[in-house]
Amino acid sequence: MSLIHQLALTFIKNIGPVLAKSMVAYAGNAENVFLIDPSKLQKVPGIAAKTIQQLDFESALERAHEEAAFIAKNNIDVIFYTDPRYPKRLRACNDAPVLLYAQGKMDLNAQRVISVVGTRKATAYGKDLCKELIEELESYGALVVSGLAYGIDVMAHKESVKLNVPTVGVLGHGLDRLYPAAHRSIADKMLLNGGLLTEFPSGTTPDRENFPARNRIVAGMADATIVVEAGIKGGALITAEIANSYNRDVFAFPGRVNDEFSEGCNYLIRHHKAGLLTSAADLAYTLGWEKDTKKSKKPNQLMLAMDLTADERLIMDVLRQNASIAIDELTLKIGMPVSLLSMNLLNLEMQGFIRSLPGKAYCIS
Template identity: 40%
Template sequence: MDQQELLSLLALKKAPLIGDIMAKRLIRTFGNATGVFEQQYKDIAAIEGIGEKKAQFIRNKDGLFAKAAKELEFIEENKIKYRVYYNEDYPERLKYCVDGPIIYFEKGNINLDNPYTLSIVGTRQITSNGAAFLEKFISEIAPLQPIIISGYAYGVDILAHKMAIEHGLQTIAVMAHGLNQTYPRNHAAHNEEMLQNGGFITDFWHTDNFDRKNFLGRNRIIAGMSEATVVIESASKGGSLVTADLACGYNREVFAVPGRVNDKYAIGCNELIKQSKAHMLTKTADVPYILGWKERDVAVQKQLFVELTEDEKLIYRYLKEHKEELLDLIALNIKQPVHKVASLLMSMELKGVVKPLPGKRFQLV
């Protein structure tokens, strides 16, 4: 990218009162970020939604460019990669978020070609039940090789990252500060593994320290990059519920693990389900089934020794005899509801036992 355009993008990113939505409007109006700073103050102020107060940044462009030059120096010295919203390498789903960052920064070994992306969020005080569900969930969905995205915080976040690494999945941590820092500090012990198996992204400068007010900006990227957001546990208030709301606003799927009504960290998930903001997530197969991950371009690893439930054994014996069959006819012949059989088939698919065919037909692998 032309260095002047990069400096202009950085300067526009730091312009007071502008933000990403207004920045995109200005770039759209004047052709690029460089063009924005070539305009007269009155022409900027005349743009709908800008006005005289917000247009003040153009009068202080020298100060903005001085700061941008220092950030560019950090980017170059530390070999920080950046992605710009109008370039091809920008995450496809994030392009459709009106408030997606005009530029963000990353380091690590990140490959965004995989279409399967899941955000996993939840409480910092994860319970033993929540941890057990999360560990089982990632181990069972690992054959589909999704990218796991979270916020590197205590509790659900860090466990999601660690389990993703354990199962050979790419994992991305979205940070609420610059890439020269790690928060929480003791999570720095995981940085090297993260860099090898994914990495870190942020739209904050290296001069931006950790601040709770940055969480909303961080959470919009977590929700925006993902095909779906999974909430493991949440109290009645918390950042994971904000992320879920953002995902809903982006028309993405949300899943929530239900819990007992009196459990503190089940309240948020139960409310999401009750308000029809989230699908009830009771088993791993619910996610690929609802997301339509049946026709996939990544190989499912067939297990050498597969444990099937009694209901799954019914399906296995039926397909062994009939070779391939329609979903509805399988359900009819084993005397089970269609929705239950669909879920069982997805579970068996994840285990590498069956594979889907066109027209809702299935056969043994």
């Protein structure tokens, strides 16, 4: 399928994503939309005769050639809505973009995707919540999506980069610029494990009307949207409302009743538009997630050799030879007094090397 025609589809005036996809469905592919007699497009549901008369395919194709040159020069990827790489969660939304422009290394169909949104004027409370949330999400192997705005958005991206959690910033403008410009450094780092995504072509400025459209991508891409901290008005609540319209889970951290930037979260919870969230464990429980064992931080042999006492190493040697072992049997095998053994077991458990099981048994973590 021709990239030029895919691009041109988005440059036809008065044709939004819903109609554009209907035209492709009728014609068979994007290229055929420009090849068939325009009068036949009157059979497309929802398209008016006046719209058909005003179609300007020539201008759309001309603009598409300009955009194709830009994306080739700047190593930008174009993901059409029929492409397997297109985010499947977003594709299920009726008003999903026809195509997305992408930069970076991202899996938009990761097993777990979470959107994190909030106020641009984040307080210390909100920043701490956001940091703790990303730290906890790391063990679940989730992709973190946000809007790269000031406040909670950029905090989510920065913490994700710090912990090597894949993160995608959805923009309200073209990839020929970055807004806010102050976030260029973090955006560059995101390209290594995640990246930047937008439906807007080059030359599109970050105008206010673009951001609700951007927010629908943030909401539509994810299994759930988390509102960390938000006032009663603003983009975070718009994103939450959109996520609700898509029948996606929405969660919000509660705050004190008099705090301006917890007012939006409390509103969502009070009106049953968001589930109350206190940690990523609440989210995981609702979504039926289990921790990604590949992400679990297990002690390696070097740590054991360097950090454990002789008694602790002896206990670890016995535990490695058994799937699990009761403390009484462990006492007999090692020949260590129960009081001393119990103290060593507690130390090992606190360090994360072992875990206790029902019946006073232990195993390697």
